Amino acid sequence: MSNTFQVDLRGIVDLLSHHLYASPRVYARELLQNAVDAITALGPGHEGVVTIVSSGATGDGSLRIDDNGIGLTEAQVHELLATIGRSSKRDELGFARHEFLGQFGIGLLSCFLVADEIRVHTRRADAAPVLWIGYSDGRYDVRPGADREPGTTVTLLPRRGAEQFLTSESVTELATDYGSLLPVRVEVDGRKVTVGTLPWELPHESRLAYAERTLGFRPFDVIELDVPGAGLTGAAFVLPTPVNPATRGGHRVYLKRMLLSESIEGLLPEWAFFARCVVDSTELRPTASREALYDDGMLAETREAIADQLRGWLVRLSATDPRRLAAFLRIHHLGVKALALHDDEMLRLVEQWYPMQTNMGEVTLAEFRSRHGVLRYAATDDEFRQLAAVAAAQDVGLINGGYVYDAELIQRLAVLDPEVRAEKLDPTDLTTRFTALDTETELLLRPFLAAAQRRLDKLGCEVVVRAFDPVTLPALYLVSREAAFHDEFTASRDQADDLWGGVLDALARTVPADRPQLVLNHRNPLIRRVAALGDAELAGLAVESLYGQALLLGHHPIRPADAALLTTSFLGLLDRAVPGEES
């Protein structure tokens, strides 16, 4: 036995009027849309006008919207207004007809968000006028209407609590927001709200003013957009200040010149977070609630096309106005760098124009390469700080790869271009540039070294003497990767209870005993003097202080034991330096 679904009318009306739309404001859009479609149906020769009279001007709390469009016959009123989901804007096969804004046959129901009763007074040329009255409980009446010109007047009788949406102020704001770009003249209480020109077709200064007014910022630049496949024109306004790439900025999207929403997502790829778009499209499709774009192949192609145009703008800027590009990069480097991780063109742009921190100042990768050949970088900020000065003294250029994406970008550049060599500099690599001392000096220093080692043994640090540049640097604390791990390990061992302590001890035996090193610089006069001291206690204090100072210099973490040592050695030295009471 075959049956058809039964429909509970109240449930459907409630669903479509109250739950489909996010805000009652949309009623104004749906009414405007119907009026414009009715005018469009009369063809291009017809001068259409839509007039809205707010509750303030009608005087009885109702709102009226009047159009000189095609109107409806009585039969059509029964068929179209009284059948949910029936629309005159589809062809015989049920496809949305291109010239119309509406397509679903439910828009009028959104008026129940603000009205208890909807009256449609309409007349088609050569037919009798009709009055249709719909109630929010799903009933409707149809009767002959008073005589009138061809066209339609819709009157809303306000719901309790929704009166504020029908006031002159609200209606003007809503009609301006949704309808100011419509190709048909729209008036609210006698004042025109439509403007002739699309904002992106205005002269540059006016476009900036438009962005300030509508988007709330004065853009860094305006990029014109044109995607013929989607019938899309518009502009991307570049933000003048950095934004968190994770915050989603919506775009202002018009469909056939009617505002869809001012917070549409999915129009741009994620990396383009530095731009806010205002666009109009004749081909992109809305969802039924008209609060989002339908996520189909057309939207994907449009996104790609807009992405290409933004990319093109960046590349053009690099060719014609590098200083402006540099200014842009200072603001939005995070987004551009994120993009460069998987976009070759952007990577080249970063290479040529984005200055990175190096031990020779801020330099672009391209410049760095032409000066030093190899892109030598430290993988973390900490390592960079440790190594920067020493490397510079030895004329080794070093890039700080510790900023977000920088190390990955350098590596990717080397993968992409066989000409580019990239090398990660590990703190231990630099020791190879430390010169060993001659045997005689080594022998002479042995007692001093043994004493120094005893002072620092408890801190897990090995003391060595080498000759290196810069001469002014007395000591350097070097942590290799293994040693850094070992440090963390001993820190957790110190905090662990007995059970875990045992486990960690067992593990420790498998960890290589590559200890951090305090490298004393034999070229430094102070070190020579310390090493030659006859006073073992004073030499010990000096070594401890040098250790502490080297830790601070390299931005290494200061453990409690280090802090204690810093204090005692400092006070010890002070005690030795200040004359005693009896003298």
Ligand SMILES: Nc1ncnc2c1ncn2[C@@H]1O[C@H](COP(=O)(O)OP(=O)(O)OP(=O)(O)O)[C@@H](O)[C@H]1O
């Ligand atoms: N002002 C008007 N003049 C002439 N016909 C109208 C007017 N308003 C509504 N109609 C008719 O009523 C039908 C239903 O309108 P409704 O707003 O519910 O749906 P729609 O505009 O077809 O589609 P959508 O749900 O996408 O807005 C329309 O298809 C149209 O034929």
